[in-house]
Amino acid sequence: MPSTKISILQKRDPDPNCALVGILEQPNGAGAATPKPLALILHGAMGHKDYLFQRKLALRLPMDSFRFDFRGNHESGGAWTVGGIDRDVDDIQVVAEYLKQTYDYNVVVVIGHSRGSIAGCKWVCCGSKETLTVQKFVNVSGRYLMGKFRGIMHRYEDEFREKGYGEWHVRVAGKPVIGKIYPKDVESFASWDISYIASSFPDPVNVLTVQGMADAIVPPHDAILYAQAFGNPKRSGRHTLHYVEGADHNYSGPGHHEDVIVTIVEWLQSCEEGSQPVTYLWHGKSHL
Template sequence: MATRKSTKLRIPHPQEDCELVGILEQLTPEEPTQGRKIALILHGTMGHKDYLFQKRLALHFPMDSFRFDFRGNHESGGQRTQGGFARDVEDLVTVVSYLRNAYGYEIDVVVGHSRGSVVGMHWLCTSEEGQRAHAMINVSGRYRMHRMISEFTFLDNAETYKEQWDTKGYFERSYTVARQAVVERIYPHDLKEFSQWNTEIVWDNFPAHIDVLTLHGLVDKTVPVYDAIIYSRALGARTPGTHSLHLSEEADHNFTNRQDEVVNCILEWWDALNQGRLKTGIWMTGVRGKL
């Protein structure tokens, strides 16, 4: 009986002297991969390839998948910056090229959380391979990028950040990634670059045939739920592609303690998609009789 296989890959980066580290999950590793479909799973800011629901989804998704650390995150080399979306897109292009040339894979699905969603949607809008994809899953994706600047004033350490900003020209933010302490310096140009990233590209350039699922928590304090409504409006007007919106009543930005809900929702939506049962609108799973 065929068994799932997990393989760690180290992909050389053509733009920088570093490697991108990721995990390839294969359902039938003994069979040829030429022309086989694969899902990409992309983490968000301060995340990594096994963060939140990413690994759990990869181990249950009925398709080969690849999840990796973007440049400067966890096991991947190089330097990350707060506003470096273009660099993240380069990383994604590098990964896609490697999977295609080394294995013959064709990207069919992109799953992104937060920043990973923004990067994934941009890649779908701008790449030849993206035009051939089948589906996109957007978890907690940000649309109104300019709000990031004002939101920094509401952080718990806002006064400390302002003092550092005034005296040093940057501020330092500490957080933990994969149980390791990380200190990140954020400069004014980082926030400016972040705020100017073009998410409006989805209105005119997102492939019309791609079906999209957007999941967002109603108590998300990082990205307002209204951003999910905007994506629903932008992507729900396409045809033949559909847009399904799933709002989780008690979920925050990371769906803390609700990872199973994310995975189950995605799997149920995927099953409905492949059975031809999707229509643009609200997607609610497992709630009938439990309201």
């Protein structure tokens, strides 16, 4: 199964050498037929292209896929910021343009986790020519009530007062990383307007939302709000909701990554077969 690491120049970054690094998976080899369908897999805050279920998912999708590190994350260049979702959206656009021009890929599926879901959804709504081929969107643990993110301010209030920023200590790909969190960036994230779903999300695109019921980062109720936003009866595209019992935000714990992967793969297959459940609550073959 060919896996190719690709570096894509992000020309709109202040650093002229900034590159976005990703992995192109071609499970059936480099086919000759063009244009070719492609799935984009997008990571969350302080994540990377291979974390959680993403690499395993890429190996089991029924099509080629590309997953990459957003700017300021892991192997990609640029500076990291907790705000700047608009930069993530621009990164997706740059990647989609490159993959179309270089390999003649049409992005037909967008799969995002957490912040990656928010950016991916906004990109699908942006109306660029590269978005016009998107048929399916998978929202895994995406935040809907953005304003609640302001709740992290109290966690860093002492550091904000002493240094002007807080330090978020995490491990990325096994290495310790410190992200600097500034109050203005928290406000930028919390003020992100998500109303474009109702006004601009493409009518025919089918949507799957996956949400852990024990998520302490994004309230599980946010998935219901997505269901309401995407479930407009005037839309021809359907929204399907799948809750994962006992799963936290990153789906840690026995079997949860597998549940997410199987759910996504089976849902994609059901879309192709035209057999999506009428109830819009997903009970895949593996859950019967």
